[in-house]
Amino acid sequence: MISIANLLENEKIGGHYFAADTYVRGDLELGLLENRRGDRLLAIPDTLIEAIYAGLEQETGSAARLVLFNCGKWWGKNFYVRFCEEIQDYYDKAIAQMEMVEFLQCFRELWKTSGWGLFDLDTTYYDRGFLVVKITNSPFASKAPENWKRPVCFLEAGILASFFSQLTGRELFCVQTTCESLGADCNHFAIGLGDRVKPAEALVAQELSHEEIMAKLCE
Amino acid sequence: MHPEMKALIEKAQEQYLKSDDLLRFRRHVASLAQRLQAYKVLRDREEEIFQPIADTLVETFPNESQETLERSLKYWLSAMRHCAAAMLASDSDYLNARLQWLTGLMGARDTQEIDRKIDALLRDRVAATLSQKQLAVFEPYLKKACQHLSKVGADDRT
Helix, strand or coil, X not given: CCXXXXXXXXXXXXXCCCCHHHHEEEECCCCEEEECXXXXXXXXXXXXXXXXXXXXXXXXXXXXXXXXXXXXXXXXXXXXXXXXXXXXXXXXXXXXXXXXXXXXXXXXXXXXXXXXXXXXXXXXXHHHCCEEEEXXXXXXXXXXXXXXXXXXXXXXXXXXXXXXXXXXXXXEEEEEEECHHHCCCCEEEEEEEHHHHCCHHHHHHCCXXXXXXXXXXXX | CCHHHHHHHHHCCCCXXXXXXXXHHHHHHHHHHHHHHHHHHHHHCHHHHHHHHHHHHHHHCCCCCHHHHHHHHHHHHHHHXXXXXXXXXXXXXXXXXXXXXXXXXXXXXXXXXHHHHHHHHHHHHHHHHCCHHHHHHHHHHHHXXXXXXXXXXXXXXX
């Protein structure tokens, strides 16, 4: 016997918290963007993304990649905290209490609503210690400098490394293996423990495919 | 707000609305009254609509766990609320975004048979609960949700 009355009383039937039409709010008079909880949001125009790449390259040369990665890590740390708070406030449960599908759907929608493209998690290599993230329509890839000639989404790689580190309680690293800026149909990111995933950087430099890189990492 | 009503109000900033426009406006106001009534019925009789569905599910799927059935019912309760809100606002885009959300949640489960059963039962229950006029304003949204969610499978997850 299932009692609908009990079902309605005991469990909150949450809606789509991260829907773009309700999540992002603006105050034209003050020139502010906020999410539905009142947290400030930052709008980043394409020109600024291009300028960040160009400015960092000019100021720091090849260290621009590391700077972007570290900025991403810092960003990801705060992103994780805010994500957890929002989940807790709205769905009335901690991330750890969520089913994987619920967590992923929330994360996917937040990523999309934030304007960072479409996120998907590939668990093919999960049992060998790697998570693979696939992102399409990334604004960070579309505005990448053409002369870098390598995967460029260091900011996202930093965000993902930091976010999943906090989620799993382990210090994880992230390497991008394919990039839309190089003609790939999506951006692949391999996430895992530092000593296991860092060799991927050299394999990326050798221009191996994502599958080849993952196969070598799993050896 | 209904897109056509919004367009009329925008037009009224520049000129008094013509008789034709006012007629359209009046039609929307009348339809809004119907939608409000339908919404109230759906809200007040939510449990009454879903309890027989829950009972039938338990009989039809005796080997399924209660948790699985409850989870499916929760998704459909949520879908009904989204349909009702979309009807109130006459906003199909609102519903589309929420259906996509539910599709993502339901796609990972292998419960198509249960969902198809709920789909059929729910349509009957709603038809028996709403008046003809109320059903006329609600049905397009319900139909859309049913078509969408009853076909969600593990392979077509979006």
